[in-house]
Amino acid sequence: MNQKLVILAFTLGGASLGIFLGFYIGKESGFWEGFESGFLEGEGHYGSDAGKVNANAIPNGDGEKGDGKEHSRTDSTKGETTSRLTPKDKGEPNRSKPKVDPPADLVQAMNSPDLINRWGAFLDAVRTLDENNVEQVVAAFETLPSGYERNMEMRLLMQAWAEFDPKAALSYAQALENSESRLAITEAMTAWGKNSPDAALAWINENLEETEANRQGYLPGVISGIASHDLDRANELLLSLEDRNARWQASNLLAQRYLEKGIEEAMTWASSLPNDDPNFRNGLLGQVGAAVAKRDPESCSKWVKSLEPGEGCNRVVSALVAQWSRKSPPDAAKWAGSLEDSATRVHGMTQVVNYWAFKDPAATAKWLNDYPRTEETDPVLQTFVNRVTSREPQTAADWANAIMDNNRRDASVRQVLRNWSRLNVTAAEAWRVANAPHLPVAGGEVKGFPQP
Numbered sequence: 001m002n003q004k005l006v007i008l009a010f011t012l013g014g015a016s017l018g019i020f021l022g023f024y025i026g027k028e029s030g031f032w033e034g035f036e037s038g039f040l041e042g043e044g045h046y047g048s049d050a051g052k053v054n055a056n057a058i059p060n061g062d063g064e065k066g067d068g069k070e071h072s073r074t075d076s077t078k079g080e081t082t083s084r085l086t087p088k089d090k091g092e093p094n095r096s097k098p099k100v101d102p103p104a105d106l107v108q109a110m111n112s113p114d115l116i117n118r119w120g121a122f123l124d125a126v127r128t129l130d131e132n133n134v135e136q137v138v139a140a141f142e143t144l145p146s147g148y149e150r151n152m153e154m155r156l157l158m159q160a161w162a163e164f165d166p167k168a169a170l171s172y173a174q175a176l177e178n179s180e181s182r183l184a185i186t187e188a189m190t191a192w193g194k195n196s197p198d199a200a201l202a203w204i205n206e207n208l209e210e211t212e213a214n215r216q217g218y219l220p221g222v223i224s225g226i227a228s229h230d231l232d233r234a235n236e237l238l239l240s241l242e243d244r245n246a247r248w249q250a251s252n253l254l255a256q257r258y259l260e261k262g263i264e265e266a267m268t269w270a271s272s273l274p275n276d277d278p279n280f281r282n283g284l285l286g287q288v289g290a291a292v293a294k295r296d297p298e299s300c301s302k303w304v305k306s307l308e309p310g311e312g313c314n315r316v317v318s319a320l321v322a323q324w325s326r327k328s329p330p331d332a333a334k335w336a337g338s339l340e341d342s343a344t345r346v347h348g349m350t351q352v353v354n355y356w357a358f359k360d361p362a363a364t365a366k367w368l369n370d371y372p373r374t375e376e377t378d379p380v381l382q383t384f385v386n387r388v389t390s391r392e393p394q395t396a397a398d399w400a401n402a403i404m405d406n407n408r409r410d411a412s413v414r415q416v417l418r419n420w421s422r423l424n425v426t427a428a429e430a431w432r433v434a435n436a437p438h439l440p441v442a443g444g445e446v447k448g449f450p451q452p
Contacts, residue, residue: 102140110140110153122153126160134161138172146177158184162191166200186217186224186249193225197233200225214246224253231257231269239274247277251284255291263292267303278311286315293323301335309341317348325355332356333367342376349380357387361395368399375404385412393420397431414439 109121125137141157144150161169166188173184192200200222204213213219219241227234231254238254241247258266270288273281285307293300293316300320307313317336324332329352336348349371357364364384371377381403389396393416400412413436420428432439 100135100139102143103136106137106140107143110144119152119156122156126156129157129160130164134165134168146180148179151180151183154180154184155187158187159191162188163195166192167203182217186221189218189221190225190253193222194228195225197222197226197230211243214241214243217249219246220250220253223250224257227254227257231261231265235269244277244280247280248283251280252287255284255288259288259291263296263299267292267299271303271307282310282312282315285312286319289316290319290323293320297324304339304344309344313344314347317344318351321348321351321355325352329356329359329363330367337371346376346379349377350383353380353383354387357384361388361392365395365399373402373404378403378405378408382408382412385416389416389419393423393428394431396420397428397435401435410436410439 103125106121106125110118112118112121122140125133125140129137137157141150141153144153158169158173161172169188169191170185173181173188175181176184189200192203204218204222208218219237223234223237226237234254234257238247238250241250255266255270258269266288270285273284275281289300289303292303297320300316300323304313304316304320307316317339321332321336324335333349333352333356336345336352339345339348353364353368356367361384368377368381368384373381381399385396385400385403388399397413397416397420400416401409403409403412417428417432417436417439420431429441432441
């Protein structure tokens with residue numbers, strides 16, 4: 001009975017996590033509209049209508065130049081500066097007690113083991129967040145243990161706060177521990193970049209060194225926010241980044257934006273990436289390929305045939321085969337074997353064998369038998385040998401011996417015999433004598449079978 005309750009708890013927890021993350025990932029980074037339209041409808045319990053988004057309240061980027069360390073905020077509606085809401089010292093594990101007490105019912109809900117209650121209560125709070133209640137909500141957030149377990153609440157808080165006072169949100173984010181600071185900064189800049197991209201970029205140029213802007217999530221966040229309504233401009237900014245870490249972070253965020261728009265747009269964008277940084281381009285092709293393959297394998301298979309052969313194309317092939325092989329290995333094998341480019345074809349077949357031979361080595365062997373055998377297919381056979389050696393050493397030895405290239409064949413057979421001899425040296429040696437007498441004794445160090 002206890003075991004069933006534990007399983008049920010994990011199941012409900014996982015389902016809850018999926019529901020909320022689905023909402024979060026499926027919408028643009030500033031995703032309040034989705035909740036406004038149908039989820040958790042009604043008035044919030046910790047604020048007023050003043051918390052509604054007001055585009056006119058966004059700062060214009062002309063604020064004072066700062067060093068990123070001061071713990072003040074500029075009220076975007078009144079122009080007043082106060083010294084509240086920021087943890088005492090960056091990196092200090094135990095932050096100072098908030099100046100206001102958090103709402104007791106919100107804290108109680110946030111301590112609930114039920115993720116729906118916990119996140120639902122916090123969503124109610126941040127949906128009505130404004131300058132009048134932000135201290136209370138931040139105080140409630142501060143009751144959660146720092147670390148990745150409160151990442152969802154961090155995202156919600158930073159996005160909602162930056163909607164009406166991005167500078168204050170950034171000041172708070174900058175003072176968090178390093179493990180959380182970058183995430184918080186990225187989320188705040190995403191919201192600011194969505195609502196007022198010119199102001200956000202101007203603030204970065206006036207207040208940050210280039211390295212910090214790249215490495216701490218400022219520019220990637222702005223690019224993600226801009227991409228919610230202007231993909232072309234976001235892509236232009238992405239390609240202007242020289243810092244590899246920033247480029248990769250921003251590209252991950254931008255890829256999600258293109259995928260939200262549609263798989264055709266995502267494939268076209270990934271295909272058009274310049275090849276000045278092959279590692280970057282190949283990685284993005286693989287990332288987009290994995291997403292497209294999961295949503296529409298047929299479209300992904302057509303996309304592969306339009307790509308230039310090479311590592312980037314192979315990444316997409318690998319993603320498609322991984323997805324396709326879970327459902328129908330024979331269909332994946334048929335498609336891989338039909339690819340026109342020989343190198344791409346071999347790569348695809350190798351990936352199919354890697355998955356299929358683990359599930360059904362007999363069916364995989366039958367497919368390989370029906371395929372013309374040349375030196376081109378040697379890597380495919382070698383993959384099959386590697387997959388079945390531990391379970392069926394004799395089958396592995398037979399297939400290793402079918403490899404066309406002499407050197408590759410002998411090396412593969414020797415490896416199989418070496419492993420086989422640990423399980424059954426007599427059988428391994430008998431096979432060697434019958435099929436590969438020119439090779440050294442399998443497990444020559446074993447007593448009774450001296451080297452010739």
